Amino acid sequence: MATDSWALAVDEQEAAAESLSNLHLKEEKIKPDANGAVVKTNANAEKADEEEKEDRAAQSLLNKLIRSNLVDNTNQVEVLQRDPNSPLYSVKSFEELRLKPQLLQGVYAMGFNRPSKIQENALPLMLAEPPQNLIAQSQSGTGKTAAFVLAMLSQVEPANRYPQCLCLSPTYELALQTGKVIEQMGKFYPELKLAYAVRGNKLERGQKISEHIVIGTPGTVLDWCSKLKFIDPKKIKVFVLDEADVMIATQGHQDQSVRIQRMLPRNCQMLLFSATFEDSVWKFAQKVVPDPNIIKLKREEETLDTIKQYYVLCSSRDEKFQALCNIYGAITIAQAMIFCHTRKTASWLAAELSKEGHQVALLSGEMVVEQRAAVIERFREGKEKVLVTTNVCARGIDVEQVSVVINFDLPVDKGGNPDNETYLHRIGRTGRFGKRGLAVNMVDSKHSMNILNRIQEHFNKKIERLDTDDLDEIEKIAN
C-alpha cells in the first residue's frame, strides 16, 4: 500500500500546530504591575474568549439555519414558581392564551398547531397579569424564540410610538434571525414596527426611535439607551435576554447587559433564555432577572445501546482510507458522516472519496455559517451520500437519518483527551431515533488506541475490532 508520507507529515504538523496554539492560549505570563508586585495575566485570554464566543455563536446560528422543525423531547418540563402557592398554568392550545387575533393568525401561518413542551408552561407565565419574570433553559430547537417573540408581540401597544420591548442577542447575525421570527409572527400586525440596534445601523444624533420592538447586541443597545439616548429605557415593558450561554462567553457582554438591565423600570418584565445552564449562566441569570420563575427542560439522553461500535487498526492515513473503501465495497451505506481532526485531512479525504466515485459533501472551517448550512441542507436532502467534516465544524449538528458514522480521527478535546460528550452526541441516539446505527473508529497510533480505550471505559461499552481485509466480517456488521 502506497503511503502518502508527505501529506501525512503536513497533516501531523497541522495537528501539532493546532495543539500548540491551544497550549499557548492557556499559557500564563507573569509580569509586574505598576507597584512592582507580580501579577498573572492570561496572555491570550481575550483572544480565546473571543474564539469561544464565535464558536458558540456560529454553532447556534448554524442550528437555527438548518432547523425547520421542533426538536422532540419526551422529558418532563421542570417548573419552579416564584410563588409556589399560585396555580401552575399550562396550555395545550394557542387559543387558550387569548392572543390578539392577528397574532393567533401569525402563529398558525407559521404552521404551529399547538404549543411546544416548553411553550405550554412558559407562555401562560409570560402572558400572565401582572407580568412574571422568567428564566428558561432548554436545548436549541425546542421553541424558546417563538415563545418570547409571542410574549413581546402580545405586550406591544402600537399606538405608543416608542420602544416597549427590548431584546438582546449575542451577535448581529443572531439578532437578525430573531428579527425574522418577529416579522413572520407579526405578519398580520402591520402597524407593529421593529428596529435593529446592531453595528453599522447609524442614526442621527438626537433622534428618537419610534419602533415598538428593538432587537440588538448589548454594546449598541447600551449606546442607544445611554450615550445616544435613542431609546428611553424607562418605557421598556419587556426585556429579553436571549442565548445567555453564548452571551456570557464574552465578558464585555455580561457587563453591558447588566448595565442595560439596571436602566429599566422595576416593573419591566425580564426574561432570560439559554440552551445550557452551567453555573456561570445561572449566576448571570440571577443578576439580570429578579424574582424569577424557572423553567427547565432537560436534553433528551442519548445512548449507545442501539449502536454497533467497531474499531479498525491501521498504520497510516492511507490505510485508514483503504479500510474505508473496503467497508464501502462490502456493504451498502445509504448515508455516512465522516469526522476528521484537521481541515487538511477532511479535504484530502473528500477528494480521494470523490475520485472513487462517491458523491461527497465537505464541511469545512473556512466556510461561513450560511455556506455550512447549505451543505448540511443538501446532505439532508440526500443530494450527497457522504459528508466529510472536521470535528469542530460539526459540533452540535444533528443529521438524524445518518446510520453510519466513521471517526476517521477520534474526537479529542483541546487538551488532547477523549471528548466523550462529542463521541456520544455524534454516534448516540435518543429514544426517538432509536434506530440501529453503526460506528467505525479508525485507530492508527498508540495514542489513538489509548483514546479509544478511555472512551470504552467511560461508557463501559466494548468496541469490537473489525478486520477490514475480511469481506465476510464486514458484511456481518451490516446485519
Ligand SMILES: Nc1ncnc2c1ncn2[C@@H]1O[C@H](COP(=O)(O)OP(=O)(O)OP(=O)(O)O)[C@@H](O)[C@H]1O
Ligand atoms: N409550537 C410550535 N409548533 C411547531 N413548530 C414550532 C413551534 N414553536 C417553534 N417551532 C419551530 O421549531 C423550530 C425551533 O423553534 P425555536 O427557534 O423557537 O427554538 P429555540 O429553542 O429558540 O431554538 P434556537 O435557540 O436554536 O433558536 C423553528 O423552526 C420554529 O419555527
